[in-house]
Amino acid sequence: MSKIVVKFGGTSVANTERIINAAKLIKQKIDEGHTIAVVVSAMAGVTNDLIKKSKEIDQEFNAEEYDALLASGEQVTSTLFAGALRKLAIKSRSFQSWQLPIVTEGSHKNSRIVYVETSKLNASLDKGEVPVIPGFQGVTKDFRLSTLGRGGSDASAVALAKCINADYCEIYTDVEGVYTTNPDINPKAKKIDKISYEEMLEMATLGAKVMQSNSVQQAMMNDVEIHVRSTFSNKEGTQITNDQKISYDKVITGVAYSKDDAKITLQGVEDRPGIAASIFQPLYENNISVDMIVQNISSDHKKTDVTFTIKREDLKKSVELIKNNKEIKCEKIDYDDKVSKVSIVGAGMITHPGVAYKMFNSLAKEKINIMVISTSEIKISVLINEEQIQKAVAAIHSAFDLD
């Protein structure tokens, strides 16, 4: 008998029929003897419609009013969900964030939960009720509605699970879990049963289809176990948990990739202390995030090549910034916006030698050229021509026995 926070995403509560189905899932868990609190997203499409309305009125719509506007979406779902549970003879009520309260800090549109007052929630759970909480929102110290930014309902569920000491947090969504790679580009992709928080974070784009990184990070920091599964299937999903609870029988856990990268190379840069800072400071100041960075040791200790990747949409601006940067002296600026990053991720690779070799070899066999390599403890990433991405993922996926 567990205490579980169950969260339903927008597609799982897209209409009243689906809300009724989701309520039936909760009834099963209640019948099995579990104690449940529910967190809901806005019904699919509702948030986008509200954003559209705000933009029709003002492209720069006031952030405080925007938050109070968007918060209505989850409010609606929470009341309908509580009503659907009551229809199934389950005691339930909705708690709006200001009724508990769930207190947030930080700027509007992108707040973070700092405190959940649990007295009312615990009283409700003690009575055998299922409290239903709108995700994605809270109230500021000034008692104004605030929202949590993208994926915010997951963050609400994780915060709630921590505050009421839930055994785990179950995330119902429209995918069956986290896959070894994207099934759309590789039909041999397999669902991962267990994955560590760290691996999930390194999976980046693969993971993002399932949960936003900041929610995974919160879960990791508070050791909240997460079960991701689909509302539309009975299959067990993926557990995201502490790596000590996982036995690594595979060397790597998954093959991730991204498709919107661009690469910039500064050739023959004058090599002096502080040069890297000079290059990246203006990018940072312009809110451009840099992903991979590689600097070769210059043979004569006077000149070096620096390569880094950024989001494709930031390429033009980045090149401009570098050209206009008088602190950088280099022979040539080279750039390419037809590149993609392929990564292997796995906490198991730490104890297995030859992982990098195996990855590079599988790419070589397919005549795929590697432009840049970067590594971390549980991840190896390479930059390749974007046209070869599908072939590369398939080759690596097979090489590491993930098929």
Next chain:
Amino acid sequence: MSKIVVKFGGTSVANTERIINAAKLIKQKIDEGHTIAVVVSAMAGVTNDLIKKSKEIDQEFNAEEYDALLASGEQVTSTLFAGALRKLAIKSRSFQSWQLPIVTEGSHKNSRIVYVETSKLNASLDKGEVPVIPGFQGVTKDFRLSTLGRGGSDASAVALAKCINADYCEIYTDVEGVYTTNPDINPKAKKIDKISYEEMLEMATLGAKVMQSNSVQQAMMNDVEIHVRSTFSNKEGTQITNDQKISYDKVITGVAYSKDDAKITLQGVEDRPGIAASIFQPLYENNISVDMIVQNISSDHKKTDVTFTIKREDLKKSVELIKNNKEIKCEKIDYDDKVSKVSIVGAGMITHPGVAYKMFNSLAKEKINIMVISTSEIKISVLINEEQIQKAVAAIHSAFDLD
């Protein structure tokens, strides 16, 4: 320079374009130097859509969740409206009912405002802001959302006008004001410039197109002057006010009628003390409201006829209740569901003799038979065949120089 509470109905804020237009109306008033607080309804159609969703889940949807569900409608409008004002460079913010708070009592779905905490509102007005408040709602003492029943946004506006000591309350809607009769059945109907609360209440169905009776009653009790006007026209609307502020140059103010009446006559009822109570108690207990009641004095003081009218939809139930009522002994129960009530209303009639005669005479000329007559100080109502309603209204409207 007045302090005004301005309320916009659902059609006046039906989409973002109309919200922008309504915001421009507020800007005009601000530019003229007025101090304004805004009350908004849900965008037209939104409340019905939410009710539909609740019924899809449960025909007997829980009242507390229903209120929190519906309250989201006005929340959305209030934030969009505040955003639209800011776009016009007017300082503004929304205040949800729980942020002030607006405290209600009574059952969910049909609460009434008992208290508005005005400290935040007054602070906002003092700063030169336009506070925007969602109508139709409040919070209970238990801090749950509650709604005010039909026409509730008008009630919010009136309560607010009273609590912040507004000079008057302006109701923007989709009609230009209160008419001497329904323009749809009589093209000679004219807009009334000023009408007293009492007359407005007696106008019943005519008035209901403009404002619900309970809001008018609240306005009367708190002496809140109301200006009703259309968002879609520049014309002055109708002022609903204290009768001392009106000079009655016409004998009557308007001709009202209703079309969903039915009449029941108990012939030869045993005439004894308490018989009226015996007849009407079971109707009251079954929530059937009785409108006109006429009892003739019996010539021999032993038997009498009692006639009364009810809503047409309650006819069958009412007849059953009377037939099954063993305390009533009568010779015959007669009923008719093809009747309509026509009323003349006017505070001016008190000082004018012959008003009743003039009304009856105008009907007689058109060969319209009067079934039942009932009178109050500022109203005379007659029951006629429903087919003659249009002819009757036209005849009376002309007879009293309203054309």
